[in-house]
Amino acid sequence: MVAAATPADRWRHNLDLVTAAFDEAGVPHFAVPTLDERRSAVAVREQDRDGALRALATVGAQDGVTVRLPDRARPGRSVGVAEVFAAVTDPFGRTVLGQAFACDVEFWPDAPTEEYPVPHIAAPRPNRIAAALPTVGATVAVPGRRLSRFAGEDTTYPSRAEFAGLAHDQVTFPIDVVYTWVDGDDGDWRERKNRALREHGAAEMNEVAANDARYVSRDELRYSMRSLVAYAPWVRQIYLVTDDQVPAWLDVTHPMVRVVRHREIFADTGRLPTFNSHAIESRLHRIPGLSEHFVYVNDDMFFGRPLVPTAFFHANGIAKFFTSPAQLDVGPATVHDAPVTAAGKNNRRHIEERFGRTISQKMRHVPYPLRRSVLEEIERHLPAEVLATAEHQFRHPGDLSIPSSLQHYWSYLSGTSVPGSIRYTYADLAHPSTPVKLAALLSRRHCDVFCLNDTDSSEVLLSEQQAMLADFLSAYLPFRAPFEVSPEVEAQRLGRTASALAAELLPESPTSAAPRQGTGRAPHDPAGQPEPVR
Template sequence: MTGAAGMDLRHRVAAPTGVRAARHLLARLLPWPAARLWALRTAPARRRLRAAVPGLRRVSFGPTRLYGRTVAGYTAADAVETDLERVCTLLEGLGVPYFLVSAGPGTGAPRQVVGVEETHRGAVLSRAARCFAGTAGYVGAVGPDGAVTAAALWADGKLPRALRRAAVLRTGLVRLGPGGQVLSGLEAGCDIEFWRRGRDVRADPAWLTVPGAQLPDVFGPALVAPRRNPVTEVLPPAARRPAAVTRRRGGVPTYAPFAEPGVDEVCFPVDAVFTWVDGDDPVLAAKRRAHQEFSHGIAPRETGPSRYTSHDELRYALRSLEMYAGFVRRVYLVTDSQLPAWLDPDAAGLTVIDHRDILPADALPVFNSHAIESRLHHIPGLSEHYLYFNDDVFINRPVGAGHFFHGNGIARIPLSPLKLGAGPPHPLEPAPNSAGKNAREVIRRFHGRYITHKSLHTPHPQLLSVMREMESLGIGELERTAHSRFRSTADVAPASTLHHHWAIATGRAVPADYRFRYVQLGTPDMRRRLDRLASGEDIDFFCLNDVDTTPETRSAALPVLYTFLNRKYPYPSHYEAPRPAPPGQRPASTNDHRAPSR
């Protein structure tokens, strides 16, 4: 830039008007990227927010910078309800009619959706800017794929054009754990959809899934959604009958089509069953040694100490259940006259079951997970539909009952891409392969079908009626497995391969896709896999398995494991007993769970 204009610009920038004034002048005159211009413009508002709301931390989502606050506890279900309540309270204070839009049949959606008419957009945005300005709440424009394409803080003041005109907005709070980790971000919150009158919508919107090329002619003063939903994108006057959906805050208004349970919505109870033992307990170890001579015909790794060693995984598995699977009715913990020191056996919704409560007396003591699985359906009060967890299986993000069952009761089975292999069981192959091959013979004998695939190490959906049916038929392999104290090449896998394929063969289950990650303790890629999980890998479940790990490898791997688990699941579940404080001292932080001493 030369000449008088350039000299004038240099003079104006250099004038003693202050650094802030110079920045604003440059922002007007130079072609800076939009993100930097926006950062300069919103800086004063963000400084005021930090001063008014102590404890905020800056969080980045790609190029978007927001603020989050550390929360004292977290479950996805509570976050969903809180974000919904914020929006409902806002709209009720404004007097704007709104309605709850169906988010899907029990899939564990991380947010709720509220619809309002497009004519109220200006009033909604104006009031939200006033009400949420001091809360560090965010607002984002939602794209066709359901992801936020642009976001800002309500405290920023006037919103960018992309947000002011967005057909769907998402608003919520960024919740952080004690280490600054994001527990809920832009994938959560509550969506506000701006529905338009039919006369204002051009013919054949791309998202429309109901008939009608000319909306004004066919539907008259219908309300038309800005995107697809599970029920209907068009609400003619006849369908707008007031109704309510019961949520935590009480009845939330909606229209009748969105209040009815869908054909695939899970309306039945679902329980969870965990199996656990502490192999380092001297009493259990002595019992195991006393019966070890009866262990034969299978590789030593299948009956070695790592099969019974507890790394406190159960504590974190229960935390993951409480954080991300709020639909579970009751938890049953199956164990051998043991309790973890940290467990509260009287916690609401928890029942402890001893092996002697479900297994025949002549089958005890038992050190074989297959034998225990063969009798889980004898748990008193267990629901027809339940989930079976090993204690090293974790939930990674919000899930619903619809992940595991269809609304008609059919189970959704997590088959693995790995195959059982051909030929008879072999002592040197993994026990699941041998057990799966034996289950294959059972399925072929009773149903004339040949099975090929193993099951994933995920929560296993179970049908009580399937297990009872197989037991009533006197299947020899199943009876032998129930009396098999240690793993054997003669076992079947009752809760996985056998149950799953029997249910499929009888029309009570179908294969389903599960997003899953397997991590083996002490392997060279363990850290890489844990890092991917910690950074928010797009999966539903993961397994942290210990397979015949040497003491040296285990001691090196456990600190890494505990660091990961404490960051991933930082808050105690209600299944954990309060930690007593030493005399004269304040109670210790319940978030400080170090590796248990041995």
């Protein structure tokens, strides 16, 4: 067992095991871009097989390293390919990172002379670039990301010049990730929420617009961010948007993560404090330093297995979106609609007015690939509607759901996004089938992403769900992320609220115009009358 590990670590570690052994033994070799980008590959000419096998024998003698040699008699194994990997187990001794991330050693024979005008060597199996290469060719240093789009760092490896080019499907632009998070168990935060509820009243609110289940924190954020580190190592920066809260386990000084206060992105717009996810989402494009391409993730969403950037964006910058088979109800938004339904209906009206198209499908509850410029464009074209959403302290029938729905249709009809597909599953934590579903997910690890969601559960159910989630998530994602503090530091912090930790740990943000505070009046209505539903 190791203290922490990720698939990208294993990719690099297993490749380093092989290249270091070949370098020491003087075996000529070059790295190969594989079809399965979880695995690395190193090519050796067939004439150098004996020297390579002797070098691999020294690797296999190391503790915890497995070397499997080519065996023509074994079904399912590629002829002329060996594999090397050092498996990683979790604290309970279960292998969680093993053969799937091996380094393959390919033995390239001479190609038939009648097929090529000059001598060539032939690949023993398909790769992403070429079936054969000239026998004599230049060896150059190639960044790891040219060999696998999954590789998280640009460590260089010796490879052939033919493999050094930038492929047409290689994403070169930065991709950030934005999380929104709240700790509903924070007494300071609950006091702010209850005060706002008393001032606001319930006349314009659906009965589930402010239910406690929406704000419960079951430590999902920790594990969602672990999954991001494990399975999307190409992410540049993580932004965590909060209402002046910090989870006890987070190292706020780590360069990979930046905590963004609501007041930084609301500035002179909107109304704080806010307890409306639609309002918070309407301000995400105002995060300082945010990249043009980013993925918006809720803390109940998890990355389930290694993914490459093109799962979310094409290499030409076009974003993807993931529609659901679930359909949007007909008719205009009313206070009787669930908040997400009302927002979807408002989105539909604006898409009809802007593009002359009618939308009928909802979006899957999966990570949302977004373009910052499209969000800015929506705000320019719908300034009053976006501002009204930002000013609603609780979810309101006049809201827009911008990054989770409107942006995708707007972007598609503007030519900057296209439909995509992603393998995912959704588990309602209150459903009796969920324990079986989680067991299958843990065993198979077959989904790109998954969502563990609860909309309205009693305190008894919440306690049961907490135990179920703790068992599942700690088994699925057992290794601490680099931005988690030590268990000792975390234990010292547990007696303080998330708000108190933010006050202690976060530096003061740059001064800016303060957003308007709640006054008990509806937005845009100095007389305090309810805003009409649009």
